[in-house]
Amino acid sequence: MKILVVEDEKYLNRNIKEHLLREGYLVDHVYDGAEALTYCELYDYDAIVLDLMMPHMDGMTFLKKIRHNKNNTPVLILSAKSDVNDRILALDEGADDYLGKPFSLKELSARLRVLIRRHHQKGNSALIEHSLFKLDMNAHQVIINEETIALTSKEYAILEYLLLNQGVIISRERLMDHIWEYDYDGTSNIIDVYIRTLRKKIGKDAIETVRGVGYVIR
Template identity: 40%
Template sequence: MRLLIVEDETRLALSLAKGLTAEGFAVDVVHDGLEGLHRAGEGSYDLVVLDIMLPGMNGYRVCGALRAAGHDVPILMLTAKDGEYDEAEGLDTGADDYLTKPFSYVVLVARVRALLRRRARAGGSPVLRAGGIAVDTAARRVHRGEDEIVLTAKEFAVLEQLALRAGEVVGKPEILEHVWDFAYEGDPNIVEVYVSALRRKLGADAIQTVRGAGYRLVNS
């Protein structure tokens, strides 16, 4: 899952990004409302964490512009303000949830996961199944048959992208886009490393390589 943090407090933004990355998310950070609107409008994010008090364009306007353009990405709004009016205004512009600073990091992660679960339920079951493999995107657990397979956060994120399109070919650039952040400049062959690790844990036949195109999670 790929998240966008739009927050002008650099220290807070980088701290959140570090923590969420450790949870297995790919995280991009911007510090300006206009840049946040541009990035979020590209449509490649699974959730946006959006501060209200931003330079360039405030969070209310960013949220309203995204909704007016038809983007349904879940939005969790952050603010240093505290009051029913502020919360109501944020929700009225189309935000899905609201968190007042200072907040517990544990609470923020719980809110993020809850919004992603809500979206998964709206689109169907949060459990993705393919070839005897069950990927529970809400509980972040994987089973093959009766056996639970223990994966690292990054392994899970790669498998999740394949499971979302089970039976289809998923290109390496698509996996990089959703599992690694926008600023990643390392070797794109990192994807092969994680696919190899998944094959060791799930079975060599679980993921097929389609030469020149990408990878396919076997759906039979």
């Protein structure tokens, strides 16, 4: 899962980023709405953590712009504004949730899990079932015949992303953008290497190669 943190307070920005990294997320972080808008044009995110009061472009303007551009990524607002009218305005403009400052990092994680689950799935189950295996999004585990299969964080992230986009052919470039941070300078065949190891662990028929295009889980 890949999160974009948009917060101009550098100390808070860093704390949120480090917490989400410990939770197993991939995190890009920026300090204003204008920079965040550029990132959203280049990369796909599973959720956006967004402060409202920022320089260059405030959070509300950023939110309006991405919704106008048909970007439906879940957005969790962070704000010191506690007035109910501010919350209503943010939700009416397209925010999915609103968390007042100060807040608990554990609550932030819990709210993100709910937003991402709702966005990707109908219903509230965190368990995705495939004919060959089960994927537990809360525990970050893959289960085959009631046995937990050990995956590296990158293997899990690739499998999860393909499974959440089941039936959609995902290019190597899109996988790179989603699974690694923006400044990662990896080798051209790194995705193919991870796909090979995944097939050894979950079954060679689990992930289909569409030659010249990418990978898909049917």
